[in-house]
Amino acid sequence: MAWRRSDLPLHGDPAARFLPWILGFLVYLSALIVGCSLMIDQLADNWRTSLAGNLTVELPIDPALGTKARADRLDAVIDLITATPGVTGATVLEQAELERLLRPWLGDAVGELDVALPTMIAVTLRPDAVIDRADLRNRLTAVVPDTRIDDHGDWVDDALHFLRSMQALAVFLVALVLTTAAATVIFVTRTGLAVHQPVIEILHLVGAQDSYIARQFQTQSLRVGLTGGIIGTALAILTLVAMKPVLGSTTLDMADMGDGSGVTAGHGLMQGLTGGLGLTPWHLAALCILPLAMALLAMLTARWTVLRSIHRSL
């Protein structure tokens, strides 16, 4: 019944007429922020899992060694690595491959480079493998002193820390947006109370409780919050879907640059870092909570505002 008719024509108020649009816009902003935050989460997961399955072993240059000795040394190292439990493969990166990876940093000059490059071995692991890094290094340095193992741990930590800061910022922004929404509802409700003061007085005089009058406002706010929320969220989802290709390429760059040496297991890793980034059905469901949250926020704010302000009237 409350939906069918209301004793106050609140929907016609000039201030209230903009409320669905304002709330819609604010929900749109929140949904974008939440959507990006969810994708960041996904990105962090991707990074963690793809990098966990990789190691890079770097053999130092030893100009004293001849070609034959270098090949023997490499074979010994490869044998040692592949014999380690959890390792599924070890690939030596060819000079050409290394040059390709270095090209973004050094430009075409990389081809004319006359320096010897360290030998890089990309090691792939079983996803669930736990490698004792120190032990592996000890065994490797026994064969080749100064061998370095890079499991990207430091870089992943830094990157994850960065992503977490982004998420903290997102939470702050959403809080800011919701505060703005609440403030807008307070303003519109106060205006409504002033505009409809004569009718509210009549309602009081025929025996209406404060809560009855609050209900008029909160029902309207609930409706407006829901309308604005649904429109805002729908538009935000469209935007996020449209943004997906852009996001994908951006993260690819980040992964590439962030990987210090730029020398890793190659394409497979890149794919792993950014592959499948986008909103999952689960994320969409999470986003659909937003209109409900906004409707609830608008309703409670309106109710609180009416009950607080109305005390001063008769």
Added chain:
Amino acid sequence: MLFEDVAVRYGAGPNILQNISFSLAPGSFHFLVGASGAGKSSLLKLMYLAMTPASGLVDLFGRNIATLRRQDLPALRRRIGVVFQDFRVIGHLSALDNVALPLRIAGLRESEIRKHVTELLGWVGLADHLNDLPATLSGGQQQRLAIARAVISRPSLLLADEPTGNVDDVIGVRLMYLFEELNKMGTTVVIATHNDRLVSRFTHRQLRIENGTVRAFDPMPPHSSQSRPAIAPAGSHAND
């Protein structure tokens, strides 16, 4: 209802009324008469809890109105029907919704509400205007709408401020019969008016506002009135 040495004023202004002492028996019927600007509407405001006395005691349904808490007001006001001098019907609600308002606020079922409201609107001659907005009604029709809203919930106390000011005498008398009908069912009625013809046509007791105070008055004492005071002295109905 009991008034004891009550004074009325607006804000820091002068007393409009003072030294008011009277009591109304439950189920009584009074005209409230006095010149324009004498303070009839102001006295009614005290009675419908829109104002508190500047001094003195106003006791309504056994409660001192000066000490009522905010949350006590709705329940008391639901026992009071008011016809405002300026009608105060709600402009965006149809005639039906206006009259239904007190019942909806009281939480009655919609089917019951519709039945009662339609019947009453027929009684006051607005059967053809159920879904009309007040703005499309004449002054007299709006007044009848205001009356219908005031009596729909069969209040214990009916306060009407010039309820017949905008209607011809035929309708005026018909409305008076409506009030008397309600009075017979036990409602205490107070009608403010300066329509002398109307007052003289009925033999109800009067509250007269003169010289800034209120006097109780019995216009034409019936044969038995010598042994039965028309209006009880203040204090004898403390539990009204």
